[in-house]
Amino acid sequence: MRLTCWGAAGEVTGSMHLLEIGPRRLLLDAGLFQGRREEARRKNEHFPLDVHDLDAVVVSHAHIDHTGRLPLLVKLGFAGPIFCTPATRDLASVMLPDSGFIQEKDFEFLKKRGHNHLAEPLYTAHDATLVADHMVSLPYERPLDVVPGVRLTYTDAGHMLGSASVALDVADGGAGGRATRRVVFSGDIGRWGLPIIRDPKPPRGSGPADVLIVESTYANRVHESPVEAQAMLAEHVNRVAKRGGKIFIPAFAIERAQELIYELHSLERDHAIPRIPIYVDSPLAVNATDVFRLHPEAFDRSERLVRETDDLFRFPLVKYVRSVEESKALNGLRGPAIIIAASGMAESGRILHHLRNGVGDSRNLVLIVGFQASYTLGHKLQEGDKEVRIYGEMVPVRAGVATIGGYSGHADRNELKRWVEGLGEPPRRAFVVHGETEQLQAMAALLTSLGVPRVDIPKPGEPFDL
Ligand SMILES: [Zn+2]
Ligand SMILES: [Zn+2]
The missing domain is CATH 3.40.50.10890 (Rossmann fold)
Structure with a gap:
């Protein structure tokens, strides 16, 4: 197995992680880089992978920093399934065309200022509507083989309607007598007690997770309740x-x-x-x-x-x-x-x-x-x-x-700790993503203090053999 973080690596936005499992290629999220317009635009337009090599995409939740490059993926010729929860599918059907509309406006803006070397927007509202053709919705806690030998289970992340954490049980067949290896991707972790949505439910396996990819947005902050x-x-x-x-x-x-x-x-x-x-x-x-x-x-x-x-x-x-x-x-x-x-x-x-x-x-x-x-x-x-x-x-x-600070949708330091503890045993290895430098380091220190033996803060495009 090999993991490469292509977005939300050393920063918050652009969530996208490639998991190679033997010959299979699975993408976790395909989010848009956001922030300063021209810098974000430059990062978004260079898609680092050949989309024809991808077998499937697994999406954690509907926020644009996790889904906003799906229309681009489809525009570039991706033909496989995009897995998400039912609510994420429907929210994305509203949010992605809106994002396409913003891309069109941004393109016009840059063109007027003579900055634009591109012939067309990143994608249009119409491109975004085509994503729905690929979406396969999977409810929480209904395991499904998404590619041969890889079983996906969603649990509630408690961050927004439909938000999920991802557990992938990978048939290993290798040495060590263990039949499967478990990769957990936190998605964005929400909070206990938020209105409407349920509390976060960390995906708990029968043993420790082999690999944890975890967010760190507010790893050194404490929110109001x-x-x-x-x-x-x-x-x-x-x-x-x-x-x-x-x-x-x-x-x-x-x-x-x-x-x-x-x-x-x-x-x-x-x-x-x-x-x-x-x-x-x-x-x-x-x-x-x-x-x-x-x-x-x-x-x-x-x-x-x-x-x-x-x-x-x-x-x-x-x-x-x-x-x-x-x-x-x-x-x-x-x-x-x-x-x-x-x-x-x-x-x-x-x-x-x-x-x-x-x-x-x-x-x-x-x-x-x-x-x-x-x-x-x-x-x-x-x-x-x-x-x-x-x-x-x-x-x-x-x-x-x-x-009023208490409506934040992101777990604070104490809630991140509670979530990691909720996994059961400490994971064997962790990768910290989706945070600014200070938060990434705070999360890495927290994981170490919770007994995770190996913690990395990946750089964009840096491959890790697992
Ligand atoms: Zn989010
Ligand atoms: Zn996010």
């Missing part, structure tokens, strides 16, 4: 409603937006917040919410709201906004309201016109519920800038700004 997050949300809604203000929540359209709707639904049922209107103003979020409705099998039945309601996302206070006219009409809204709109870092999308219209009013609140990268508008607001640039104009900030 999801329970504290709900209480903080209630407190903000009550305070701002009392003073007649609006709450603007920049939110990622998939998962975070649905979690917020769910949390507000919970609070409303418990009479913990006043009855003020809630607008979900993002066509992608509205589409993704429809996908959530189709996948109750992935919901956490131990949560009261899941057990007690038939539709988590429909209740009298919530309104879904698709059209631009309706979205603009919200600017004239009087009285308290909650507006959830993309993008999650307030860099683009409809949240911008709401912020332009509302950050000058001291009754209002901008509520940050997700990670804000440096230099983004969300980050500037979070840092307390008194004036921000929106649509090229400086706008004074008089609204309050607050952050």
Whole structure:
């Protein structure tokens, strides 16, 4: 066996790992590199493998940094199956065409600036729709031979709807008397107690895993708990409603937006917040919410709201906004309201016109519920800038700004430790991926302290014989 990490190696995005098992070639994830536009573009356009040599792709979850190069793979002629969970398949059917649309826009942007040496976008929205032809959905904990001699079992990763950790049991037949070897790929590890979705379930084998490929996004951070997050949300809604203000929540359209709707639904049922209107103003979020409705099998039945309601996302206070006219009409809204709109870092999308219209009013609140990268508008607001640039104009900030950290979808240091311990015995060997340098090193140290004898931080394209 041989492992080569081609993406999320020494960094977070671009997740893609090649596993060669005898003559078979299996790809784990085919994610897009994200970040600074031109650098990401350069990394994405040089696909390092001949896609005709690949037998199958196994996808961990629908986030674009794990699926965003699937359309490229298909465009380059990949003809094999792409395995994923049923919810990942449906979310990808919404998210990949959206990514294709962004690729088309990026291409136009670069062409206008004379930077572009390419004749066409990386892929188009139409290319992205063709991925669905290849997708074979496999529910959690239903083992399946994906290529001869390799059995795949998904377990819930607790990170987003449909997210999975991957266990591959490889028929070995070699020396040592062991019939199989086990490779575990964590995918992105979520958290215990997140709304809607179930808790992470580390894939536990009958003995130690032979190889673990594990993420490290927040290996040296500790988050607030999801329970504290709900209480903080209630407190903000009550305070701002009392003073007649609006709450603007920049939110990622998939998962975070649905979690917020769910949390507000919970609070409303418990009479913990006043009855003020809630607008979900993002066509992608509205589409993704429809996908959530189709996948109750992935919901956490131990949560009261899941057990007690038939539709988590429909209740009298919530309104879904698709059209631009309706979205603009919200600017004239009087009285308290909650507006959830993309993008999650307030860099683009409809949240911008709401912020332009509302950050000058001291009754209002901008509520940050997700990670804000440096230099983004969300980050500037979070840092307390008194004036921000929106649509090229400086706008004074008089609204309050607050952050709730507890909704992060990524395991923190303690949760990563809990997950690794949940594997049973320490793996014989581990590869740390999906993190910045400091986090990769923190995760490597954590694994060593948990008794993993051999830990590597792979470089992109560096092969390891297993
Ligand atoms: Zn993810
Ligand atoms: Zn990721």
